Amino acid sequence: MKLLNFFIIFSFLVNSTNAQITITNNDMPNVNDTFRLSLTSNIQGLDPVLTGTSYSWNFSTLVPSSQRIDTFFSVASTPIAYQFYFNNIILYPNHKASYAIKGIDLGIPQVPITEVFNYIKNSSSAYNNVGFGSKINSVPSSTQNNPVDREYTFPMNYNGNHNSNSTYGMTVPTFGYYGQSLERIDTVDGWGTLALPNANYNVLRVKSILNKIDTTYLDLIGFGTTIPRPEEIEYKWL
Numbered sequence: 001m002k003l004l005n006f007f008i009i010f011s012f013l014v015n016s017t018n019a020q021i022t023i024t025n026n027d028m029p030n031v032n033d034t035f036r037l038s039l040t041s042n043i044q045g046l047d048p049v050l051t052g053t054s055y056s057w058n059f060s061t062l063v064p065s066s067q068r069i070d071t072f073f074s075v076a077s078t079p080i081a082y083q084f085y086f087n088n089i090i091l092y093p094n095h096k097a098s099y100a101i102k103g104i105d106l107g108i109p110q111v112p113i114t115e116v117f118n119y120i121k122n123s124s125s126a127y128n129n130v131g132f133g134s135k136i137n138s139v140p141s142s143t144q145n146n147p148v149d150r151e152y153t154f155p156m157n158y159n160g161n162h163n164s165n166s167t168y169g170m171t172v173p174t175f176g177y178y179g180q181s182l183e184r185i186d187t188v189d190g191w192g193t194l195a196l197p198n199a200n201y202n203v204l205r206v207k208s209i210l211n212k213i214d215t216t217y218l219d220l221i222g223f224g225t226t227i228p229r230p231e232e233i234e235y236k237w238l
Contacts, residue, residue: 020053020191021202021238023156028122031074031099038064048235051190051205053158057237060195072099078117080081082133085142095144098122103132108214110206111136111178118148127152129166136172143168147184156204156238160188169215177217183207194237201237210236 029035044061075087078100089096103116116134120127129151131144149166163186169179190205210232217224 029072033072055192058195080141081140158191176219179215181213183211203237206236
């Protein structure tokens with residue numbers, strides 16, 4: 001089984017001519033930038049798998065079923081309980097984040113992970129998800145990715161690719177242990193023009209294959225297990 005997702009990510013580069021572009025860390029967001037997140041499950045027969053060079057993706061007919069505005073928060077503005085691990089260049093230089101964004105709830109029914117802040121380090125070489133702060137069974141907790149999840153490498157050009165592996169884990173009182181490993185396989189598999197309802201954009205297209213494995217250990221019965229999740233494929237236009 002495969003889970004397919006597609007996203008239009010941080011479309012800052014408005015088109016003037018249909019030319020191949022290069023994306024660097026300077027094209028990524030800054031603290032206090034906002035973005036509009038539009039969601040729909042009706043893609044009107046469009047096929048996000050299609051790609052190529054000097055390609056035209058026409059998504060101008062998409063209609064969102066819901067929208068919200070999200071913000072890139074300064075790390076200093078997030079809960080103090082998380083800042084020791086994500087705002088500490090002396091002890092955790094690889095996890096010193098540039099900003100934070102709100103994430104989705106994680107975990108499994110026995111271990112709800114809610115009110116998530118994902119911490120991002122944007123550098124000249126990479127855009128890394130270094131970990132997250134959240135409430136685990138309603139208790140604030142900081143969880144680092146070790147190694148970090150490298151979402152993008154810079155400079156980004158057509159035919160670029162990279163693989164990365166990341167892992168996080170946490171001890172959960174009264175439960176035991178919960179963690180997840182991630183293998184990311186990224187390929188910049190197209191470039192061209194993306195038509196959205198508001199405008200046209202020059203873009204690079206990124207295909208991400210994500211393989212995740214959940215790991216749990218139950219203190220009550222002294223037993224642990226690993227459960228592979230269905231492969232996820234994400235298509236992103238930047």
